Amino acid sequence: MGDNIRVVADATCTFCGCVCDDMVLTVDLDQKRITKSENACVLGKAWFKEHAIEERPFALVDGREATTAEGVEAAAQILANARFPVVYGLSDTTCEAQRVAVAIADMVGGCLDTTTSVCHGPTGIAFQAGGESTASLGEIKNRADLVVFWGGNPAEAHPRLFTRYAVTAKGMYTPNGRKDRTIVLVDVRRTPSTPVADIFLQVKPRTDFEVLWALRALVKGRKIDPSIEQRTGISLAVLEDLVDRMKRCRYGALLFGMGLTMNRGRHFNAGAILALATDLNEFTHFVAKPVRGHGNVTGADNVVSWQTGFPFGVNFSRGYPRFNPGEFTTADLLSRGDVDAALIIASDPASNFPKAAIEHLKRIPVINLDPKLTHTGQLARVSFTTATYGINVPGTVYRMDDVPITLRPAFDSPYPSDEQVLSAIRDRVRELLGGNRVPAGDPLAGVAVS
Amino acid sequence: MAEMMTLIGGRSSKQGTSLCAGKLGAEYLQIASTVEMNVEDMARLGLSNDSKVRLRTPVGETVLRCKGRATKDLPPGLLFMAYGPFSSELMAGDTAATGMPISKNLDVEVEPVIDGAPESGEPHHG
Numbered sequence: 001m002g003d004n005i006r007v008v009a010d011a012t013c014t015f016c017g018c019v020c021d022d023m024v025l026t027v028d029l030d031q032k033r034i035t036k037s038e039n040a041c042v043l044g045k046a047w048f049k050e051h052a053i054e055e056r057p058f059a060l061v062d063g064r065e066a067t068t069a070e071g072v073e074a075a076a077q078i079l080a081n082a083r084f085p086v087v088y089g090l091s092d093t094t095c096e097a098q099r100v101a102v103a104i105a106d107m108v109g110g111c112l113d114t115t116t117s118v119c120h121g122p123t124g125i126a127f128q129a130g131g132e133s134t135a136s137l138g139e140i141k142n143r144a145d146l147v148v149f150w151g152g153n154p155a156e157a158h159p160r161l162f163t164r165y166a167v168t169a170k171g172m173y174t175p176n177g178r179k180d181r182t183i184v185l186v187d188v189r190r191t192p193s194t195p196v197a198d199i200f201l202q203v204k205p206r207t208d209f210e211v212l213w214a215l216r217a218l219v220k221g222r223k224i225d226p227s228i229e230q231r232t233g234i235s236l237a238v239l240e241d242l243v244d245r246m247k248r249c250r251y252g253a254l255l256f257g258m259g260l261t262m263n264r265g266r267h268f269n270a271g272a273i274l275a276l277a278t279d280l281n282e283f284t285h286f287v288a289k290p291v292r293g294h295g296n297v298t299g300a301d302n303v304v305s306w307q308t309g310f311p312f313g314v315n316f317s318r319g320y321p322r323f324n325p326g327e328f329t330t331a332d333l334l335s336r337g338d339v340d341a342a343l344i345i346a347s348d349p350a351s352n353f354p355k356a357a358i359e360h361l362k363r364i365p366v367i368n369l370d371p372k373l374t375h376t377g378q379l380a381r382v383s384f385t386t387a388t389y390g391i392n393v394p395g396t397v398y399r400m401d402d403v404p405i406t407l408r409p410a411f412d413s414p415y416p417s418d419e420q421v422l423s424a425i426r427d428r429v430r431e432l433l434g435g436n437r438v439p440a441g442d443p444l445a446g447v448a449v450s
Numbered sequence: 451m452a453e454m455m456t457l458i459g460g461r462s463s464k465q466g467t468s469l470c471a472g473k474l475g476a477e478y479l480q481i482a483s484t485v486e487m488n489v490e491d492m493a494r495l496g497l498s499n500d501s502k503v504r505l506r507t508p509v510g511e512t513v514l515r516c517k518g519r520a521t522k523d524l525p526p527g528l529l530f531m532a533y534g535p536f537s538s539e540l541m542a543g544d545t546a547a548t549g550m551p552i553s554k555n556l557d558v559e560v561e562p563v564i565d566g567a568p569e570s571g572e573p574h575h576g
Binding site: 043045049121206293326348351354375 | 456458459460461462463466467468470471472473474509510522523524525528530533534535537538539540541542543544545546547548549550551552553554555
């Protein structure tokens, strides 16, 4: 370690949706790397350790090293000449960069989608159908005496959710931390999260909806046939006991993961758990929150909603935003071969999308922004190396409970931020198109009003 | 000797730490190309830890190394693997008009590999 050391207190980890903002980072400014990250979990420690400055080209265009400006020109030409491009990703960058990405999608009259569509997109659909009984994580920490984790494995995906907010954390009305809470875990398999629970419900695969609907019925005093156990793996007695605990608790929280949304039933599963929370509010205070994965995926929902009125899966082809999951969501657009170009920011669909979608990504011009080389970067026609948000780049991110948090970067990067690259692309596309491809019009023009 | 099983894709701690180092790195590719399987199922199929196994769906197939899990942790008939390029090989593009492809509880055909086929995580496939 060199002598040029800086300590950054109250820094923010952007690895996962917990967005823990109590990091104490020791930074070797000569080597441009973080040498110590106090308070970080195992994922956060890896995040800070592995995001030193790498020797990478500023940009690659058709596999050749290029300047950022050359990359911007190539990217702008692709977007200006595309007939139906998609702008996708955005869950690991700042709200400031997300805002510019929305402007680009609007300008080119394309589609705008975020990783939410393959994460808690079904939950977003369910919100629109049934609403959300919500809370901040601070409220859960201070008040919740019954916490149910459903379809998730926070011990491995969000380690500090347990210690900072929902299990061992001591709060205003939970002064004894763990002793003041009952923890329930619902999953199809035992995970490192299971030992944390007082009660573990090991449901059979594809039966979450049935279990949730049975709980709703029991909450409302309806009869459930004991054969529910053969169907779901959970006995009626266990369900009745859980309902009794949920009704008697002072403040309950349902924290659910992608075990509900990536599963058969998708938004019906998410809607069922949200409805269960609503039902329970006739008896006590209950909330339901999706547990979010990436550091600013919640910010993406917020920014896209502010700007367009919809959280993801938005299309601008008519000059105004339209929302239609299944039509304007990226997995569908790519799998069907609809889009003819893709601008992918801070995500890696080439390593987690369906096979047909990845095959289409290989056929079309892709523009990629990422601090690291990824599978998507490998197939991109234009690939930018960008600085890492939170470590090199200031800005705003949203915690999974929609609380905005300001980033305190640790050291400078020689690479531009996503916002800087996107702003340059936006400006050049505007020059090439002379403004929005589809002029904003009156959405009701031509619609007969009776 | 293929059997139908249910595959759950998900996150793991090692997947999370290794992707910080880089998704093209050997550690990440090794983790993403490992499938956890019930030990009784493995014994019946003649598999042991690190045996190669082929998973197949109507859209694609991938060859992975398997790792045994006790019945109390992973019930018979259930498989778990970390999300990554190899789980993508098995995913269908249909989202039932939601935007969300199914990546948990996939029906997969499981078959021991006895012909020495390279596993999907080996470098020339990476």
